[in-house]
Amino acid sequence: MFMGQLYDAKTGLTKSFNDFHERLRPGPLAGRSNADLVRQRGNTLAEVQSSIVNFKDQVVRLFEDDIAKLAVFLGISPVSAGELPDINFCYRIRFESLFFRSRLIILEESDRMLGALRSMDDSSEHTMALVKGLRSLTRDEASTTIKALNSIITECETRDLKRLEAEIRLTQMFFHILLKELGADSDLNVEPSLLRTLSLCQTYPDTAGVLLPTYDAIKLALIGERRHGNLYTRASTRIWWSWPAHKVGNLKACVHGHQFSASTWPGCPECGREVPQSPKPEPADPKKFLKEDAFVAAMRTQTFNAASYRT
Numbered sequence: 001m002f003m004g005q006l007y008d009a010k011t012g013l014t015k016s017f018n019d020f021h022e023r024l025r026p027g028p029l030a031g032r033s034n035a036d037l038v039r040q041r042g043n044t045l046a047e048v049q050s051s052i053v054n055f056k057d058q059v060v061r062l063f064e065d066d067i068a069k070l071a072v073f074l075g076i077s078p079v080s081a082g083e084l085p086d087i088n089f090c091y092r093i094r095f096e097s098l099f100f101r102s103r104l105i106i107l108e109e110s111d112r113m114l115g116a117l118r119s120m121d122d123s124s125e126h127t128m129a130l131v132k133g134l135r136s137l138t139r140d141e142a143s144t145t146i147k148a149l150n151s152i153i154t155e156c157e158t159r160d161l162k163r164l165e166a167e168i169r170l171t172q173m174f175f176h177i178l179l180k181e182l183g184a185d186s187d188l189n190v191e192p193s194l195l196r197t198l199s200l201c202q203t204y205p206d207t208a209g210v211l212l213p214t215y216d217a218i219k220l221a222l223i224g225e226r227r228h229g230n231l232y233t234r235a236s237t238r239i240w241w242s243w244p245a246h247k248v249g250n251l252k253a254c255v256h257g258h259q260f261s262a263s264t265w266p267g268c269p270e271c272g273r274e275v276p277q278s279p280k281p282e283p284a285d286p287k288k289f290l291k292e293d294a295f296v297a298a299m300r301t302q303t304f305n306a307a308s309y310r311t
């Protein structure tokens with residue numbers, strides 16, 4: 001449900017971008033009108049984001065907490081240091097991921113709106129203030145989100161959630177790319193995160209591996225050869241769309257305690273088939289993904305209209 005709303009909103013923003021761009025006007029008299037247009041697009045997902053957070057905190061989190069307490073009471077969940085619980089829920093983390101994906105849509109839209117505002121070449125006080133404010137808000141939220149995602153990644157590692165970890169690392173990388181586009185600093189340690197994501201995709205080809213096209217697109221974006229990757233590929237969203245297809249009585253758990261619907265998937269959608277990798281992978285070229293000059297040059301040659309905003 002939420003995933004469909006996000007997808008529709010993202011598509012709608014792309015379709016309506018040219019109209020937004022054409023309605024922008026230079027000069028001090030248009031300051032209020034331009035700000036309203038920007039605010040309206042920035043609030044596109046406010047309602048669905050609020051619904052995601054409410055559902056996560058008031059339904060999913062409470063459900064997971066109650067089941068965990070019941071499991072401990074019944075003695076079927078031996079939680080101890082270094083030992084995974086028998087019941088290893090991942091639903092709350094899925095909703096965390098969904099929320100940050102929705103924020104990514106809006107921050108990428110903010111970046112696109114910044115391009116449109118700058119393209120007016122308007123030095124009036126209102127436009128300058130709007131550009132400065134929008135850039136500042138976008139930069140600050142992207143930086144904060146990168147830090148917040150670090151703790152979710154750690155939780156995924158602890159819970160052995162391979163596909164979710166890969167997805168959240170890629171989401172985090174999109175925020176990093178956004179900061180670079182804004183000409184801002186990013187604290188993300190890119191190289192180790194890319195290596196870890198690639199390792200997950202290759203070791204678990206049926207689960208994390210569906211995100212490999214997104215990983216490849218991100219690598220191209222990092223070296224400035226394209227503007228964006230796309231987190232919403234058909235393969236990467238299929239698992240999200242499949243969750244509501246569950247039939248009662250088919251709930252199963254994998255060896256790591258991940259609950260899944262056996263009527264929907266042949267195996268755990270987080271683990272899947274494991275393909276052991278070489279114990280000594282090729283060392284990566286540390287400069288490979290750090291071509292800042294090429295990245296910045298590519299960003300400056302981009303035009304800002306819906307057609308060039310590749311997804």
Ligand SMILES: [Zn+2]
Binds near residue numbers: 255256257258268270
């Ligand atoms: Zn599993």
